[in-house]
Amino acid sequence: MAVAEIVFRLPPVVARTGGYTPGLRRWEQENYDRIWETHELGLRTLHGNLQKPAGVTRIVVLGDSFSWGDKIARTEDVWPFVLERELVRRGWTAEVVNLAQRGFTSVNEAVQLEEVGWGLDPDVVVQQFYLNDPLPSGPRYRRVGEDWLFRPWRLAPWGHETLDRSSYLYSFANARFGILQRRFRRVRGYEALYHDDFAGWQAARRAIAAMASSAEARGVRFLAVVFPTFSAAGLGRDGYPHLALHDEIRAAYAEQGVPLLDLRERFAERDPDARSWWALPNDAHPNAEAHALAGRAVAAWLDDRQSARPR
DSSP states (O other): OHHHHHHHHSHHHHHHHOOHHHHHHHHHHHHOOOGGGSSTTOOOOSOOOOSOOTTOEEEEEEOSHHHHTTTOSOGGGSHHHHHHHHHHHTTOOEEEEEOOOTTOOHHHHHHHHHHTGGGGOOSEEEEEEOTTTTSOEETTTEEOOGGGTOOOOOSOSSSHHHHHHHOHHHHHHHHHHHHHHHHHTOSSGGGGGGOTTOHHHHHHHHHHHHHHHHHHHHTOEEEEEEOOOTTSSOSSTTTOTTHHHHHHHHHHHHHTTOOEEETHHHHHHHOOOGGGGEEETTEEEEOHHHHHHHHHHHHHHHHHOGGGSOO
16 A cells, blocks of 8 residues: 555546545645735635726626636636637627636626625626526535535545645545545436535526626626536437426526526537536546637627627
């Protein structure tokens, strides 16, 4: 075991496996620009001036780790700022303020829009949706992680936290053990979140309706973007397992008259292999290339919808 631990710490092995928990922690310490630590609202955004400049179309982005930029080292490579650069290239005088926070749900984002977003005087609000958004949420940004949906057994009944944090070998083995359990025990996955009588899905739909209504009352365009899950086997219609959920999500926004861009189709056209979009070998968050594609796709979509520009 000692020899195996040494092997799993070797740089070529870490480059191939990602290092799992110890490797991810080390990557975060060595690579993030940590721009949010100096922002007055703790945001990962390039715009510290909260006073909107005259003549600028301000776009506010709401979302979770996919918009915050989990495992993306530089803030400028996260899709909201790719969106900003692309809109400027297309002739807009625009800036994008990214309010996204890791782990946020639609319920959390609705609260954030009321408490922070409207104070930024946006012309356009873009909400990013992910398949785990209906997880139980509550006031003051309360929410649960995906372990609520499926809590796998740990490889070590005692000392798990210490081992997972410090041992490359244990963290790798425990992660593989979790994957094996998901394959045989968590059959339905995200589908359980989308039952009509599930309180989390009901709350998410109410949050979407509240954001849409609040935006309409202010004369602000409200649009939505949904990311696929890159932990799926594939992203094409033949291999992606959550097409029905995307239909449910699309219907929920259509019910409120909110335009929705489904990015699954864009990623599948470029490369249907979901792993090709992974940020790290053991992290299924989108990589910088995926953020670039998303930012350009949203920019083209907004530019095509001229009504998104303020009158």
